[in-house]
Amino acid sequence: MxxxxxxxxxxxxxxxxxxxxxxxxxxxxxxxxxxxxxxxxxxxxxxxxxxxxxxxxxxxxxxxxxxxxxxxxxxxxxxxxVSRSFQINNIFSEMTVRENVEVALSAYHGHSRRWANIATRNKPIQQEADSILERLSLSDLAHRRAGVISYGDKRLVEIAVVLATRxxxxxxxxxxxxxxxxxxxxxxxxxxxxxxxxxxxxxxxxxxxxxxxxxxxxxxxxxxxxxxxxxxxxxxxxxxxxxxxxxxxxxxxxxx
Ligand SMILES: Nc1ncnc2c1ncn2[C@@H]1O[C@H](COP(=O)(O)OP(=O)(O)OP(=O)(O)O)[C@@H](O)[C@H]1O
Ligand SMILES: [Mg+2]
Structure with a gap:
């Protein structure tokens, strides 16, 4: 068994x-x-x-x-x-949707959590973030600030963040x-x-x-x-x- x-x-x-x-x-x-x-x-x-x-x-x-x-x-x-999502939303509202996923990916890959540097420096992380967003049909929102998207979309972003750590x-x-x-x-x-x-x-x-x-x-x-x-x-x-x-x-x- x-x-x-x-x-x-x-x-x-x-x-x-x-x-x-x-x-x-x-x-x-x-x-x-x-x-x-x-x-x-x-x-x-x-x-x-x-x-x-x-x-x-x-x-x-x-x-x-x-x-x-x-x-x-x-x-x-x-x-x-082990990765979890929260019943109450737990994403960074000042960052874009993609940056939220990039931060999680970056932490997973052991890089600095200083998110401002990520987007310009790390192509593989960008690509990985894009593919996760695509799986959740969130690509159109990638560059929107997470704080302004709909409640349901925020929750989807949180799931994207959860999955980013594989x-x-x-x-x-x-x-x-x-x-x-x-x-x-x-x-x-x-x-x-x-x-x-x-x-x-x-x-x-x-x-x-x-x-x-x-x-x-x-x-x-x-x-x-x-x-x-x-x-x-x-x-x-x-x-x-x-x-x-x-x-x-x-x-x-x-x-x-
Ligand atoms: N930090 C805490 N301090 C004191 N009591 C708590 C704490 N967290 C949860 N409880 C109590 O423990 C019990 C179980 O709560 P819990 O949040 O785990 O339930 P749940 O099944 O997730 O409920 P829901 O479906 O509403 O999310 C409840 O009576 C709650 O009030
Ligand atoms: Mg609960």
Whole structure:
């Protein structure tokens, strides 16, 4: 059997007396797309914060490709090939769209973060940035200031930045929230196309069930910090407790 890329055991994060994530165990296998769903406050972002090193777990362990990364700082984890997007946008609004991607590429290639020098000096980085922007249909916006483009486009730029570091494991936190149907489609098409190259493993949190059932190989349902169900889309769709606890009367939304 394939070794898991990521092994999470009994992961717990408490804030004061409240357990935001409580005893979650999960194996993530190479090349799969695993969606994490659950109502607001279920603990999805907190789970990501521990995986990416932004928060130290109260208990439990995280092993990436055989290495214990529990509690390591974000930069270390990022250099090991884990990259994440944020639920709230996290790009540089004073830079152009292309410069945002160039900064990420430049950091990945170990160059200076002084972005002003990049565009004029580094042709390969420019070309790589252009090809990433093209994949996301963002080429037309390459020279616009990131602060002035639409909300959905900003979120697409953030995904471009996430992919620039060529991560093995990509954590996307509600990537399509606030997007138009067209922008959402660009994200799902990109995730599916990257997943099909066999070089990427995705964790994706989402409230939009159409996106979840479109991209996910497996689904983890979180509820009140705990892992409620982990299974294939069919298993999750059929699970009575999931319907009751999370999906409620959303049967229609769950239809294929
Ligand atoms: N830094 C923090 N300090 C205190 N409590 C926190 C902190 N971060 C999260 N929480 C709490 O932990 C719980 C889980 O929050 P989290 O943001 O992980 O949920 P989520 O599943 O990402 O929700 P959403 O779908 O709204 O993004 C919530 O009750 C939240 O209020
Ligand atoms: Mg969240």
């Amino acid at each position: 394939t070794e898991p890329l990521l092994q999470v055991k009994n992961l717990t994060k408490r804030f004061g007396g409240v357990a935001a994530v409580s005893g979650v165990s999960l194996d993530v296998f190479p090349r799969e797309t695993l969606a994490i769903i659950g109502p607001n406050g279920a603990g999805k972002t907190t789970f990501y914060n521990m995986l990416s090193g932004r928060m130290t777990p109260t208990e439990g362990s995280i092993v990436l490709e055989g290495t214990d990364i529990t509690g390591l700082p974000p930069q270390r984890i990022s250099r090991m090939g 991560p093995h494991l990509v954590l996307l936190d509600e990537p399509t929230a606030g997007m138009t149907p067209d922008e959402t489609h660009r994200v799902t098409a990109l995730v599916k196309s990257l997943a099909s190259t066999g070089n990427y493993t995705f964790l994706i949190t989402e409230h939009d069930m159409r996106v979840v059932f479109d991209v996910a190989d497996r689904i983890l349902v979180m509820h009140r910090g705990q892992s409620l169900v982990l299974g294939t889309p069919q298993e999750v769709r059929a699970h009575p407790e999931v319907r009751r606890a999370y999906l409620g009367d959303a049967d229609e939304e769950m239809a294929p």
